[in-house]
Amino acid sequence: PVESHYPPSCLQSLTIAIMSPPSKRRRYSLEQGRHPPPSEHQSHEEDAQVLMAEEEEVSASSTSSSCFPLSSRSSSPSCSLLPSTPESVSATGSSFTSQSTQISYSPSQAIATSVSGNSDEGSISQGEESQSILQASPDYEAMLREALDVKVADVVQFLLLKYQKKELTTRAEILTIIREYQDHFSVIFRETAECMQLVFGIDMKEVDPTSHSYVLVNTLGLTYDGMLSGDYGVPKTGILVLILSIIFLEGNCVPEENIWKALSTMGVYAGRKHSVYGDLQKLITNDWVQEGYLEYWAVPNSHPTRYEFRWGPRAHAETNKMKVLEFWAKICDSDPRAYPFWYEEALRDLAERAQSSIATETTTAMY
Amino acid sequence: MQCGPRRMSVMTDVHRRFLQLLMTHGVLEEQDVKRLQKHCYKVHDCSAPVEKLEDFINNINSVLESLYIEVKKGVTEDDGRPIYALVNLATTSVSKMASDFAENELDLFRKALELIVDSESGFASSTNILNLVDQLKGKKMKKKEAEQVLQKFVQSKWLTEKDGEFTLHSRAILEMEQHIYETYRDSVKTCSICHSLLIQGQSCETCGIRMHLPCVAKYFRSSSEPRCPHCSDYWPHEIPEVFNPDKERESSTSKPNKTSSRSRQH
Numbered sequence: 001p002v003e004s005h006y007p008p009s010c011l012q013s014l015t016i017a018i019m020s021p022p023s024k025r026r027r028y029s030l031e032q033g034r035h036p037p038p039s040e041h042q043s044h045e046e047d048a049q050v051l052m053a054e055e056e057e058v059s060a061s062s063t064s065s066s067c068f069p070l071s072s073r074s075s076s077p078s079c080s081l082l083p084s085t086p087e088s089v090s091a092t093g094s095s096f097t098s099q100s101t102q103i104s105y106s107p108s109q110a111i112a113t114s115v116s117g118n119s120d121e122g123s124i125s126q127g128e129e130s131q132s133i134l135q136a137s138p139d140y141e142a143m144l145r146e147a148l149d150v151k152v153a154d155v156v157q158f159l160l161l162k163y164q165k166k167e168l169t170t171r172a173e174i175l176t177i178i179r180e181y182q183d184h185f186s187v188i189f190r191e192t193a194e195c196m197q198l199v200f201g202i203d204m205k206e207v208d209p210t211s212h213s214y215v216l217v218n219t220l221g222l223t224y225d226g227m228l229s230g231d232y233g234v235p236k237t238g239i240l241v242l243i244l245s246i247i248f249l250e251g252n253c254v255p256e257e258n259i260w261k262a263l264s265t266m267g268v269y270a271g272r273k274h275s276v277y278g279d280l281q282k283l284i285t286n287d288w289v290q291e292g293y294l295e296y297w298a299v300p301n302s303h304p305t306r307y308e309f310r311w312g313p314r315a316h317a318e319t320n321k322m323k324v325l326e327f328w329a330k331i332c333d334s335d336p337r338a339y340p341f342w343y344e345e346a347l348r349d350l351a352e353r354a355q356s357s358i359a360t361e362t363t364t365a366m367y
Numbered sequence: 368m369q370c371g372p373r374r375m376s377v378m379t380d381v382h383r384r385f386l387q388l389l390m391t392h393g394v395l396e397e398q399d400v401k402r403l404q405k406h407c408y409k410v411h412d413c414s415a416p417v418e419k420l421e422d423f424i425n426n427i428n429s430v431l432e433s434l435y436i437e438v439k440k441g442v443t444e445d446d447g448r449p450i451y452a453l454v455n456l457a458t459t460s461v462s463k464m465a466s467d468f469a470e471n472e473l474d475l476f477r478k479a480l481e482l483i484v485d486s487e488s489g490f491a492s493s494t495n496i497l498n499l500v501d502q503l504k505g506k507k508m509k510k511k512e513a514e515q516v517l518q519k520f521v522q523s524k525w526l527t528e529k530d531g532e533f534t535l536h537s538r539a540i541l542e543m544e545q546h547i548y549e550t551y552r553d554s555v556k557t558c559s560i561c562h563s564l565l566i567q568g569q570s571c572e573t574c575g576i577r578m579h580l581p582c583v584a585k586y587f588r589s590s591s592e593p594r595c596p597h598c599s600d601y602w603p604h605e606i607p608e609v610f611n612p613d614k615e616r617e618s619s620t621s622k623p624n625k626t627s628s629r630s631r632q633h
Binding site: 149150152153154156157158160161163164165195198199200201202218 | 378380383384386387390391430431433434435436455457463466467
């Protein structure tokens, strides 16, 4: 899926792995691309890109001036390269250029990266670059590197807490943690983001560019496995995806009665214990709402109060309409394209996500 | 996605999901950890055989090392169940407790912790903890409020309660072992068998050495006449039974009589 913008940080970590002095952190290596995409995904991706290109030509060309490449899926194989010599950095850089579709990545920036020896991908300001040349003495570098490593570890631990509590974090909070190294915020931030992604599979997505607040989302898809509510019964993720499908197919907002009607075809009724699934009422109207997968809204001015379900923020973060449509199509033994109305909406959703992840990458690169 | 032969440490989606879920649970018993591991393999459609848990975790830990984080294995003090938690190794100001509780609440925990470490039994009574409410830093706290805070600690698995007395949850022991050693250097107790931190245990009445209950169980497993390893005097206490995971799964209803008086504390 487009929102796992994995490849750009691949290049960064390769750069860091090569350029920095032996540091304990860089022991993790990258596996050969994450999920080898099945061919259907490839074509959805292309559809989405076409849609994006048609609708957003202006912003696409303006983002090409930013030095942060958003590579298409075809460039993910480049991440599996583990060059052992610095020369290979620019080689990787240029392979990016040839493979990235809409955004250009100038070779001079790749060279600047290998020369300055820090993880900036060319978006370094003049001031930073001259500073890094001045302070290039090995002792200072080593000490700084060590101190920054510790700070990155601190920020990672802080972010893990935030992730567990499902809270947003802000730039200000992170600055408080790194304290005297605030000048190195961009480096620390970037390395932290990489670490979170590569080690924990958690992405930092900017929610609000004005207040610089971030949400921490899981890039692996739905994490719910039924263990959280202490429930060791049959995994109920299937029911969750079913409900998310129904909500999507009925226009992103569905009255509660419709959900129960659909579930009744499976023999599941509110308030009655099902032999396999148990009592789902609490799970659907309370637990999954708390987990952030569903939103349960009271319809205003309804007597007796009626409720509606929508996707919750965690559902939006962990999955997307296309995946859900594919699930539904599989159940009906057909193909997402057989539902043109929803297929288009799912494509638009993918395009929007791609657009916002470009925006995130661009703003991140500017720190 | 690599699930095959181990070269250097490789983080795959299987490992990442495992970490995420372990983090979410806080602390897990070994059989749940194994379930979790299998679940992660299944979710990512990994056809490779599930790696031995020890190796799986060692792999992850070698990557986490530079972040001062570790998947740590411990053993519950009361009945010897193996448990795992993701712990911070660096004692910095960023700790799990510090972000969840207010200043006066943290101080209440510190006071309770001190009483627990100093006590003979490893338990501090609710009354004794609440009597220290006036000495807390930060906003003034009433006893009623303190009772609720103590319950919050129990719910978030920092303390466990038994008959109105509080001791450290096994998770807290895993997370805070280093901190406790440093802070209570003089009063901290250690087990003579495994040499790690001891909160609850049995002690020899003659020479005073201490052992964890599961350590006692293992050490005296097949002796008819248990004697203190240090002074050879008769061991005066009831010998608990060694935790046996297979036995647990079979007899889910009946518990061995020797451990029936002790409640599951996590």
